[in-house]
Amino acid sequence: MAPLPKYSAILFDCDGVLVDSESTTNGVLHQMLQELGWQLSADECIARFVGKMLRDEADVIEEHTGFRIDEEWMTEFRRQRNAQLEASLQAIPGVVDAVERVAEIYPGRIACASGADRPKIELQLRKIGLFDAFEGRIFSGMEQPKSKPAPDVYLAAAASRGIDPAEAAVIEDSPTGVIAGAAAGSHVLGFCPDSSVHQSADTLLAAGAAETFSEMEQLPGLLAE
Structure with missing residues (x-):
């Protein structure tokens, strides 16, 4: 018997869930923050900024550097980040097959809901060969009134599928994202x-996930009856 869906839709985060991008992105951020005079370690940079909107951390950056990040600085950050992603981005191991299997169980009912800017999301999905799987169902938190940890991007993704977000499952890897999915009422x-x-x-x-898993090969089975 073919597997049956447990939920009305599956809403995927992008960074850290679909793509192994956090080390690359934080490497660029770490270098640029050091150039501003903040001599934090690479591990501290990851702990402080993974899963968060950089523009929301402007106060913290100014506190440590005396510099208020502006649009010019953000544009340069995105330019350097995107160049590095184009050169070295990899898919999370096993995720392409997992998404394809989930899409068979949930035809037309999967979406990508990321806190990142749309050009980055689309660049990354194209790079790993998953753009077609999510085309027309890609949502950026930067296009919503509030980004994660607010639930807006997940509410928008659920609304686009015409479903109650409480009937959706959210796949997340950061406390910020987990909080957002749980605030939407979804099973995280x-x-x-x-x-x-x-x-x-x-x-x-502790952030509100209902369950956890450590390998993408496990995911289709967790989402099916």
Whole structure:
């Protein structure tokens, strides 16, 4: 018997869930913050900024550097970030096959709901060969009134599918994203592989995840009856 869906739709985060981008993005950020005079370590940069909107951290950056990040600085950050992503971005191991299997269970009912800007999301999905799987169902938190940890991007994605967000499952890897999915009322599955840029299962459960998993090969089975 073919697997049956447990939810009305599946809403995927992007960075850290579909693409292994956090090390690359934070490497660029770490270098640019050091150039502003903030001599934080690479690990501290990851701990402070992974899963967060950079523009929302302007006060913290100004506190440590005396510089208020502006649109010119953000444009340069995105330029350097995108160049590095184009050169080195990899898919999360096993995710392409997992998404394809989930899409068979949920035809037309999967979406990508990221806190990142749309050009970055689309660049990354194209790079790993998943753009077609999500085309027309890609949502950027930067295009919503509030980004994660507010639930707006997940509410928008659920509304686009015409479903109650409480009937959707959200796939997230950061506490910020887990909080957003839970605030939308969705069932949140926390992805927590053994990685320096991912959180522990306990951290994601404490943020509101209903359950966790550590390998993408597990995901289709978790989403099917």
